[in-house]
Amino acid sequence: xxxxxxxxHYFHDQKERIENQRPNDPAETPWTPLPKPLSECNVTLVSxxxxxxxxxxxxxxxxxxxxxxxxxxxxxxxxxxxxQDDVEYSHLxxxxxxxAKDRNVAWPVDIFEDxxxxxxxxxxxxxxxxxMGYIPxxxxxxxxxxxxxxxxxxxxxxxxxxxxxV
Amino acid sequence: xxxxxAVSRAAFIQYPFGRQLGEVGDREGQRKVTGAMADLLVSAxxxxxxxxxxxxxxxxxxxxxxxPDIPAPGRLKRMREEEEEARKAAAK
Numbered sequence: 001x002x003x004x005x006x007x008x009h010y011f012h013d014q015k016e017r018i019e020n021q022r023p024n025d026p027a028e029t030p031w032t033p034l035p036k037p038l039s040e041c042n043v044t045l046v047s048x049x050x051x052x053x054x055x056x057x058x059x060x061x062x063x064x065x066x067x068x069x070x071x072x073x074x075x076x077x078x079x080x081x082x083x084q085d086d087v088e089y090s091h092l093x094x095x096x097x098x099x100a101k102d103r104n105v106a107w108p109v110d111i112f113e114d115x116x117x118x119x120x121x122x123x124x125x126x127x128x129x130x131x132m133g134y135i136p137x138x139x140x141x142x143x144x145x146x147x148x149x150x151x152x153x154x155x156x157x158x159x160x161x162x163x164x165x166v
Numbered sequence: 167x168x169x170x171x172a173v174s175r176a177a178f179i180q181y182p183f184g185r186q187l188g189e190v191g192d193r194e195g196q197r198k199v200t201g202a203m204a205d206l207l208v209s210a211x212x213x214x215x216x217x218x219x220x221x222x223x224x225x226x227x228x229x230x231x232x233x234p235d236i237p238a239p240g241r242l243k244r245m246r247e248e249e250e251e252a253r254k255a256a257a258k
Binding site: 002003004005006007008010011012018021022023024025026028029030031032034038049064065068069091092093094095096098099101102104105106108110111112114115120121134160162164165166 | 167168169170171172173174178179180182183184185186187188189190191193196197200203204207208212213214218219220221222227230231232233234235236238239240241242243
C-alpha cells in the first residue's frame with residue numbers, strides 16, 4: 001500500500017526525544033513566496049551531512065568525542081564545481097559510505113546541474129552549504145551560522161535553497 | 167520533528183538516514199524525490215505546507231543499514247553506560 005503519511009520512527013525510534021521537543025507556533029512560520037519562475041531561479045543546496053571541501057577545515061569532531069552532548073554548529077561553504085570526490089562526507093551519526101559512492105543519495109549536485117541544463121532551474125549557485133546535523137544546542141546555529149549562510153546566499157543572488165537533511 | 171519546528175515547506179519521505187533521496191545509482195528514483203521537492207516549492211501557497219511522498223524503501227528497517235560502523239560518540243557513551251549497568255546488575 002503506498003505511503004500516505006510518513007512514519008518518522010520507521011528507521012529509528014526517537015519518539016521520546018521528539019515528544020520532548022517544544023513545538024514552535026505554526027502561526028509564526030516565516031513565509032517567502034518564490035520570487036520568480038523556478039526556471040529563472042539561482043538555486044543553492046544545503047546539507048546536514050557534515051560535508052566540507054577537501055583541504056577545508058573539518059567540523060570539530062575532537063570536541064564532540066570529548067563532549068558527546070556537543071555538536072559543531074558551524075557551516076562550510078562548498079564550491080558547486082567540487083566533484084563527487086573533492087569533498088568529505090563526515091557526519092559521525094550516519095553511514096556516509098553511500099554518499100561517498102553516489103552523492104546524489106542525499107547531496108543532489110549532479111541532479112541539479114542536470115536541472116540547470118534542462119531548464120528546470122535557472123542555474124545552480126557557485127556556492128553550496130553544509131552543516132553537521134548533530135547540534136543538540138542549536139542556539140549558535142540560529143543566531144550565528146544561519147545569518148552567515150543567508151548573507152553569503154544574498155551576496156550571490158540566490159533566489160531559493162533546497163535543504164536536504166540526513 | 168520538522169512539523170514541530172514548523173517550516174515554510176517540507177516534503178517528508180520514509181527513507182533511511184543518509185539516503186533521503188534514494189539508493190546509490192538510482193538516478194531515476196532520486197530525481198522523482200528532488201522533482202517532488204521542486205514541485206512543492208512551486209505549488210505551495212502558504213507556510214506549513216507539507217507533503218508526504220508515497221515512495222517505499224525496498225528493505226525492511228531491520229535490514230537497512232544507516233548507522234556508521236563506528237558508533238557516534240553519544241551512542242558509544244550510552245552503550246558503555248548500558249553495559250556497565252548490565253554488569254552491575256549481573257554482579258548483584
